Amino acid sequence: MYSILALVLGFTFSNSEAQVPANASPAPTNINQNGCPCIFQDNRVLFTVNAPEATKVQLDLGKLYDMQKNDTGVWTVTTDPQVPGFHYYSLVIDGFKFADPASESFYGTGRMASAIDVPEEGIDFYDIKDVPHGDMRSRVYFSKTTGTWRNINLYTPPGYDENPNKTYPVLYIQHGGGEDERGWAVQGKTNLILDNLIAEGKAVPMIVAIPNGNATKPGVNARGYNDEAMAVFKEELFENIIPFVEKNYRVKPDAEHRALSGLSMGGGQSFFTGLRNTDMFNYVGVFSTGLFGGIREQASFDAESVIPGILTNPQKFNNSLKVFYISVGEQDNRIEATKKLIETFKNKGLNVEFASFPGDHEWQVWRKSLHDFAQKLFK
Structure with missing residues (x-):
C-alpha cells in the first residue's frame, strides 16, 4: 500500500x-x-x-x-x-x-x-450483462521483426470452444501512443462491448486481435506518422501478428473477413496500412487520429501523397472497401482537421462513414467508436 x-x-x-x-x-x-x-x-x-x-x-x-x-x-x-x-x-x-x-x-x-x-447516464453497452460471454485470452508470440517475445490479447466470441468447426472473421485493433496491448483489453472493455452486441444480434461473432503496435527495428526511426514507422508496423502486422492469429485460431483468412482499426496513433497506423493494402483488409476504421492535423506534430496532411489515388481515383477504394470509417471526439483538437478531410473525401466521391461523439481524446469516445464500427463489420 x-x-x-x-x-x-x-x-x-x-x-x-x-x-x-x-x-x-x-x-x-x-x-x-x-x-x-x-x-x-x-x-x-x-x-x-x-x-x-x-x-x-x-x-x-x-x-x-x-x-x-x-x-x-x-x-x-x-x-x-x-x-x-x-x-x-x-x-x-x-x-x-x-x-x-x-x-x-x-x-x-x-x-x-x-x-x-x-459513468455516463443512459450508457450501458460496455456493462457486464446476463448474456453469453466470450473470452479474453493473453498469448505470447516471437516477432522476427523486433527479435523479441511479444504479448497479444485476443477476444474469442461466445461458443468459440464449443463449435470446433466454425471459423470467424477477425478485427485487428490498435492502441494509441503511450499504450500497449492492454488498452483495448482493459480500458476499452472490448470483450463486454462485443458480448453485448453479439447477444443483441447487432454484431457478427468475430475474433478481435489486440496486439502491441509499438514495434521497433534496429536502425529505423519507427516513431510518428512517417513511412519508416509505418513500414515497421506493417512488417510486424503482416509477418508476425496475422500469421500467429491465423495459425492458432479458427479464422477466415481473406480480406473480406479481415478488418483493421485503431485509435490515435493506432488510427494513423490503420489509415496507412489499411488503405495501402485493401487486398488484405476490406474494412478500415480510424478513431481520433492526429494524422490529419489538430496536433502540434502534424501541421499539414496530403492525403493523395500518403495514399496515392484516394482523391484522384476514389472509385478504386469504393470498389475494394466495404467500410471506411472515421470517428473523433467532439471536444478533441483533431475534430476540425478531421471534418475538413471528410468533406474533401466526400467531394471527391470517396465513400466514407463519419461519426463524432461527445468527449475529448479519451476512452469514452473510443469505446463508442468500437461499438459503432463493430456493428458495420462482416455483414
Missing part, C-alpha cells in the same frame, strides 16, 4: 478508507468499493488520502487541485464536475507524483497511472 519512494522521502500514505457520502457512489475503478474516490450525482468527485507526514498534497486530474488536511492527517478535495468517461490522474505529494492506493492503475500514459471511470 505504501510507496517505496514515499518511505525514502520520509513519509507514508495510504487509502484513507473514507466513508462514502450519502449522495455519492464509489467509482467503479476503486480497489475498495466501500471507499472513495466517490462520484456525486453531478459528477463532482471526492478524493481522499491518508498522508499525515505530508506538507502539501494535490490532485492532478486535468488540472491541479489543492487538497485540505484534517486533524487526523487525511487530505480531501472535491473536484469540479467531470465529463463522463475514463480519466487518468495522480496524487502529487510534496512535489512528487504517486499512484492513488485507492484506485486501480492502468497502463496508458506511457506509465502505470491511477484512473477514475465516471
Whole structure:
C-alpha cells in the first residue's frame, strides 16, 4: 500500500478508507468499493488520502487541485464536475507524483497511472450483462521483426470452444501512443462491448486481435506518422501478428473477413496500412487520429501523397472497401482537421462513414467508436 519512494522521502500514505457520502457512489475503478474516490450525482468527485507526514498534497486530474488536511492527517478535495468517461490522474505529494492506493492503475500514459471511470447516464453497452460471454485470452508470440517475445490479447466470441468447426472473421485493433496491448483489453472493455452486441444480434461473432503496435527495428526511426514507422508496423502486422492469429485460431483468412482499426496513433497506423493494402483488409476504421492535423506534430496532411489515388481515383477504394470509417471526439483538437478531410473525401466521391461523439481524446469516445464500427463489420 505504501510507496517505496514515499518511505525514502520520509513519509507514508495510504487509502484513507473514507466513508462514502450519502449522495455519492464509489467509482467503479476503486480497489475498495466501500471507499472513495466517490462520484456525486453531478459528477463532482471526492478524493481522499491518508498522508499525515505530508506538507502539501494535490490532485492532478486535468488540472491541479489543492487538497485540505484534517486533524487526523487525511487530505480531501472535491473536484469540479467531470465529463463522463475514463480519466487518468495522480496524487502529487510534496512535489512528487504517486499512484492513488485507492484506485486501480492502468497502463496508458506511457506509465502505470491511477484512473477514475465516471459513468455516463443512459450508457450501458460496455456493462457486464446476463448474456453469453466470450473470452479474453493473453498469448505470447516471437516477432522476427523486433527479435523479441511479444504479448497479444485476443477476444474469442461466445461458443468459440464449443463449435470446433466454425471459423470467424477477425478485427485487428490498435492502441494509441503511450499504450500497449492492454488498452483495448482493459480500458476499452472490448470483450463486454462485443458480448453485448453479439447477444443483441447487432454484431457478427468475430475474433478481435489486440496486439502491441509499438514495434521497433534496429536502425529505423519507427516513431510518428512517417513511412519508416509505418513500414515497421506493417512488417510486424503482416509477418508476425496475422500469421500467429491465423495459425492458432479458427479464422477466415481473406480480406473480406479481415478488418483493421485503431485509435490515435493506432488510427494513423490503420489509415496507412489499411488503405495501402485493401487486398488484405476490406474494412478500415480510424478513431481520433492526429494524422490529419489538430496536433502540434502534424501541421499539414496530403492525403493523395500518403495514399496515392484516394482523391484522384476514389472509385478504386469504393470498389475494394466495404467500410471506411472515421470517428473523433467532439471536444478533441483533431475534430476540425478531421471534418475538413471528410468533406474533401466526400467531394471527391470517396465513400466514407463519419461519426463524432461527445468527449475529448479519451476512452469514452473510443469505446463508442468500437461499438459503432463493430456493428458495420462482416455483414
